[in-house]
Amino acid sequence: MQVGYEIFDRTDVIQSDADAFCRIKNALSDLPLKVATGDIGILMAAVSGLKTTDRRKKSLLRHIWRPQRFKTILEKFTDEVSLSTKRFDSFDEEKSFENQAKEIGLRSKSEIIERIESLRQDSKASPISKTELGLINSLLNIGDKCPQALIKLKNLLPDMPALQSAIEKFEKRLTALDHANVDLSSIDFEASYGRTSMEYYDGFVFGFYSDSYADLPPIATGGRYDALTKHIGKGREIPAVGGVVRPDLIVKSKGFETNG
Amino acid sequence: MVKLGVPSKGRLMEETFSWFDSRGVHLERTESKREYAGYVKGIQGIELLLLSASEIPTELNEGRIHFGVTGSDLVCEKVPNWGQNLEAIKYLGFGFADLVLSVPKFWIDVDTLDDLDSAAEAFREKHGFRLRIATKYHYLAREF
Numbered sequence: 001m002q003v004g005y006e007i008f009d010r011t012d013v014i015q016s017d018a019d020a021f022c023r024i025k026n027a028l029s030d031l032p033l034k035v036a037t038g039d040i041g042i043l044m045a046a047v048s049g050l051k052t053t054d055r056r057k058k059s060l061l062r063h064i065w066r067p068q069r070f071k072t073i074l075e076k077f078t079d080e081v082s083l084s085t086k087r088f089d090s091f092d093e094e095k096s097f098e099n100q101a102k103e104i105g106l107r108s109k110s111e112i113i114e115r116i117e118s119l120r121q122d123s124k125a126s127p128i129s130k131t132e133l134g135l136i137n138s139l140l141n142i143g144d145k146c147p148q149a150l151i152k153l154k155n156l157l158p159d160m161p162a163l164q165s166a167i168e169k170f171e172k173r174l175t176a177l178d179h180a181n182v183d184l185s186s187i188d189f190e191a192s193y194g195r196t197s198m199e200y201y202d203g204f205v206f207g208f209y210s211d212s213y214a215d216l217p218p219i220a221t222g223g224r225y226d227a228l229t230k231h232i233g234k235g236r237e238i239p240a241v242g243g244v245v246r247p248d249l250i251v252k253s254k255g256f257e258t259n260g
Numbered sequence: 261m262v263k264l265g266v267p268s269k270g271r272l273m274e275e276t277f278s279w280f281d282s283r284g285v286h287l288e289r290t291e292s293k294r295e296y297a298g299y300v301k302g303i304q305g306i307e308l309l310l311l312s313a314s315e316i317p318t319e320l321n322e323g324r325i326h327f328g329v330t331g332s333d334l335v336c337e338k339v340p341n342w343g344q345n346l347e348a349i350k351y352l353g354f355g356f357a358d359l360v361l362s363v364p365k366f367w368i369d370v371d372t373l374d375d376l377d378s379a380a381e382a383f384r385e386k387h388g389f390r391l392r393i394a395t396k397y398h399y400l401a402r403e404f
Contacts, residue, residue, distance in 0.1 A: 062381060069377075076374065087371070101365035107383055107391075112369050115382055119369075 005222075006242030008229075013239045014169060017204045017224060018176035020241045024208065024220050025182065027245060031219070031253055032211035035186070037146070038193025039173075040064065040223070041203040042153070042166040046139055049162020050132055052077065053125045055118065065199040067192065074136065078128045085123045088116050135159050142191040146174055149189035173204060194223060202227045204241065210253035219253060220245040261307045265325040268296045268310035275354040276329045314338065321345050333357055337399050359400060 005023055007016045025035070047060045056077050063070040076082045090096075093113055103109055135156065142152050153167050178184055194205030203224030210216045222243020230237040266287065267273045277287045286301040287308060296310035309325060316330035317338040329352065335342050363370050370379050380391040395401040 059378065059381065073374065073377075088369075091368075096368055097366060103366055104364050106387060107364075107367065107379070109366070111382065111386060112367060115379060116369050118382075119378075 002244040004244045008238045014172045022180045034209045036188045037206045045166035078133045146184040146189045200228045219249045263325040265309045265311045265316045265328040267313040
């Protein structure tokens with residue numbers, strides 16, 4: 001069972017982020033909680049800012065929510081050998097298909113040829129530099145209380161100018177939370193937070209965890225999901241932020257047993 | 261009464277029976293065509309249940325049997341987060357099953373998982389829906 005709270009509003013999305021967070025935080029105010037936050041928007045900005053092909057950026061963006069896969073392909077994109085299309089050197093549109101089984105399924109011969117061509121094109125671009133790989137990794141490893149995390153993020157700015165507007169948003173959000181009397185020094189920011197099991201969130205993300213029962217799943221989770229409304233709206237969109245609270249876990253975290 | 265569930269047919273049943281046999285516990289299937297029942301010689305207080313290997317993980321998780329012999333793939337597949345309620349006490353070393361991912365042979369551009377991933381991306385862009393993967397093993401496939 002879960003109880004949801006959502007805000008659909010385009011006037012001040014930063015304020016909405018803070019409102020949604022506070023509403024849930026206040027509802028849980030009598031529980032000893034640990035709070036973790038993240039910002040997928042910062043990660044997306046970092047990927048978009050890489051000096052590489054759009055094709056590679058798109059693959060990375062698609063895998064932000066699968067950390068292991070993301071790491072694998074990012075490393076692949078930094079490596080000349082694995083980007084090489086040598087295996088297609090002898091590819092010939094006519095001959096290569098001759099001894100293969102017949103065409104089955106929806107994916108056609110022309111799609112295969114197209115992909116091989118685009119891989120060949122892409123392999124001409126130089127690999128992502130080790131420096132950029134290092135920067136992405138330092139970003140992903142940031143984990144600290146919010147005010148310190150902000151400093152660490154800002155330290156990356158000279159090398160990662162693409163983060164500028166995402167970090168500004170993050171800072172404004174901290175200000176809005178501070179104005180709402182949230183004690184920022186008690187709240188964790190982890191750059192990688194929300195990357196697993198929170199697919200469709202694409203901005204601010206947060207989770208509330210029991211401080212007394214560390215092995216309980218999060219009591220409440222939430223975040224911003226603008227891209228989802230864009231996708232569902234097929235052209236129309238409305239910025240959205242919200243979260244869910246799981247009442248059964250509240251009961252459990254107070255030390256009571258529940259029946260399932 | 262401790263309840264032990266073992267596979268009710270085929271190679272898995274035979275190998276389970278001989279695994280126990282070689283440890284001095286004799287399992288016997290009762291001679292009845294309809295009923296999947298059996299008994300245990302060598303230990304007191306055990307009830308033997310012959311079940312389909314794919315039912316055993318669920319039966320364990322629901323607490324209807326106490327010990328079970330089945331495939332670890334089936335445990336992962338049938339009981340999400342199985343480690344919360346169940347414990348693997350012994351890997352028996354038989355009945356290995358390979359899960360294989362296969363694609364049409366004429367996809368000459370797809371050799372690795374990376375290829376499949378990027379082919380799927382292109383497919384979705386072109387056709388407007390995701391590439392479909394057929395499987396009986398929803399959880400295992402998803403985790404993979």
